[in-house]
Amino acid sequence: MHRQCLRHGDFHSVAELRAAPRSAHWLAADAQTWTTAIRADGCHDHVTVRADRRVLYVAVDGEPIIRLDPLARHQYGLSFHRHTGPWEPTPFTGDVSRLADVMTTVFARHLESYDLPPTRNESDH
Numbered sequence: 001m002h003r004q005c006l007r008h009g010d011f012h013s014v015a016e017l018r019a020a021p022r023s024a025h026w027l028a029a030d031a032q033t034w035t036t037a038i039r040a041d042g043c044h045d046h047v048t049v050r051a052d053r054r055v056l057y058v059a060v061d062g063e064p065i066i067r068l069d070p071l072a073r074h075q076y077g078l079s080f081h082r083h084t085g086p087w088e089p090t091p092f093t094g095d096v097s098r099l100a101d102v103m104t105t106v107f108a109r110h111l112e113s114y115d116l117p118p119t120r121n122e123s124d125h
Contacts, residue, residue, distance in 0.1 A: 027051035027070075030096075034058070034068065037100035038111075044104065046113040058103065061114045066103060078102065080110075 034049040034056060048059050049068075056076070058066035067087050068076040074095050079087040092102045103111060 027054065027056065031056055033096055034100065037096050038103060040100070041104055044111055047111055060111055063114075065110055066107065068099065080107070 028051045031049045031051045035047070038044050038047050038049065038058065046061055048062075049056050050059065051057075054070065056068040057064040058068065065081050067079040067081070069079065071077050071093060075093060076095070076099055077089065078092040078099055079089045082088050092099060092106070094102075
């Protein structure tokens with residue numbers, strides 16, 4: 001019997017996830033959940049999460065730096081973008097709560113905005 005439902009909770013394995021069409025709408029909903037979780041501390045409003053090709057990309061000022069690969073039901077694996085190009089898998093896996101915490105602590109310096117606040121070039125004299 002073929003599954004017709006594309007909700008994230010209906011997938012129990014990577015094989016089932018890979019068999020789903022690329023346009024699975026549940027991934028877009030997960031992207032919003034991830035964005036909300038990462039921004040919860042009030043320090044990461046410049047961080048966004050977008051769905052693309054069955055994975056989620058965490059971007060800082062529009063540049064993807066973290067990839068979240070669905071592993072199973074509500075579980076993701078975290079990969080970090082290396083400056084040389086490829087994605088480097090990390091040992092971190094888990095749900096939204098755990099990995100949002102990992103991103104905002106372990107990878108905190110990588111989530112800092114590239115846009116620095118304007119500096120004052122004039123003297124106060």
